[in-house]
Amino acid sequence: MAELTQQIIEDWIESLRASGQTHFSAQDAWNDIGITLPENRTHLRVILSRCKEKRQIDKSTSNGHYRILDTTKLIMDWENADVKNVLPILWPFGIQKWAKIHPKSIIIVAGEKNAGKTAFLYQCIKMNYASFNIELFNSETGMEQMKERFMSLEFPSPAPFKVFERYDNFSDVVDPDALTIIDYLDFNSEVYRCGEEIDRIFQKLKTGACIIGMQKPPGRDLAVGGIFSEKRAVLYISLGDKICKLKRVKNPAGKGVNPENKQWGYSFDNDGFFTNIVGLEER
Numbered sequence: 241m242a243e244l245t246q247q248i249i250e251d252w253i254e255s256l257r258a259s260g261q262t263h264f265s266a267q268d269a270w271n272d273i274g275i276t277l278p279e280n281r282t283h284l285r286v287i288l289s290r291c292k293e294k295r296q297i298d299k300s301t302s303n304g305h306y307r308i309l310d311t312t313k314l315i316m317d318w319e320n321a322d323v324k325n326v327l328p329i330l331w332p333f334g335i336q337k338w339a340k341i342h343p344k345s346i347i348i349v350a351g352e353k354n355a356g357k358t359a360f361l362y363q364c365i366k367m368n369y370a371s372f373n374i375e376l377f378n379s380e381t382g383m384e385q386m387k388e389r390f391m392s393l394e395f396p397s398p399a400p401f402k403v404f405e406r407y408d409n410f411s412d413v414v415d416p417d418a419l420t421i422i423d424y425l426d427f428n429s430e431v432y433r434c435g436e437e438i439d440r441i442f443q444k445l446k447t448g449a450c451i452i453g454m455q456k457p458p459g460r461d462l463a464v465g466g467i468f469s470e471k472r473a474v475l476y477i478s479l480g481d482k483i484c485k486l487k488r489v490k491n492p493a494g495k496g497v498n499p500e501n502k503q504w505g506y507s508f509d510n511d512g513f514f515t516n517i518v519g520l521e522e523r
Contacts, residue, residue: 244280248273249287253296257308265305327449329419330367332360332484332514333506338499339475339489344445346438346472350456350463350487351479356506357453358389359513360479361423364451365401366393372419374401377410380423380453392511411440417447424453427465435468442472456480461487482506483520 252273256264266284275281288306291297297306326340341347351357358380365374378386386403406413406422414420420441427433434454441450454463461478463469470476476488484504492499503520 244273244275244283244287246287246290249284250291250296253291253308262308262310263300263305264308265302267304327419328371329364329449332363332367333504333517335475335477335486336493338486338493338497338502340491340493341449341475342491343447343449344442345449345474346442346445347449347451347475347477348438348463348469348473349451349453349477349479350461350469351453352456352458352481355479355482356508356512356514357455357479358423359508360477360484361421361451361453362389362393363513364421366395368419369395369400373415373417374419374421375415376401376403376421376423377406377413378403378423379405379407379426389512392513409437411437411444414441414444414450415448416445419448420450422450422452424455426455431465432468434463434465435471438469438472461485 249269252269253264266281266288269275269284270281275284288297292299292306295309295311297308299305300307326342327345328336329341330336349357349360351360361376365376368374381389390399404413407426410420410422410425425434425437427437438452441452454465454469456463456478458480460480462476470488473488474490475486478485478487482505484506486499486502489499505516505518505520506514507516509515
């Protein structure tokens, strides 16, 4: 290349943006454009500095790396929003009496091992399939065990919902307008990553909502991942020691009512679903 110009680099950056790439290095520019002359490599730093001043890119955390800025601003027409636009989701324990769910909502169901997390999610399907397009992403059970649990719920045939096997990157497949149920979200030792995935799911939603099952350690209200699992949730349900607790309710169903920490005791019937449900004093 005889001469390296500002326009050549800006066009190259735009091609990266169009392909969905968000980061690049000076080495990438050398390779892609064919920058071999020392004076052009020196000039590249000057050009990239100008691009930074024009708010096209910014420096990344690694030396010599850059982030392509997304300057898109999506207008939110909040003045014409309908505050009565509440998703009519029905819940075990009658939680709909205490919490309302608007479109584009994340709900977390955190459960100890054998505390009924999957039972809660399956009963959500049973209670809502007539009103919603439901998609269940399963990483918890095999098909035979799932069918056995579903049989006791007496679903019509063919089943009025879809089930998919999925273990990660749920945001890639979430239907923005469906009621999505994930059983369950797990990152093994990298629990801090749960917040990133939940955030990506939230960004994907439009008129739908997502109910995410997660495991939690005994004696704690929050799932593994702690506060990273909580930040996007408008409703956070904790199951453990045969107690269902509303850990967080961002949108109470009634004014002047704070249902956070409301609790119910329960046991299980022969099919592993909730029975003997009784309200408990808040504690």
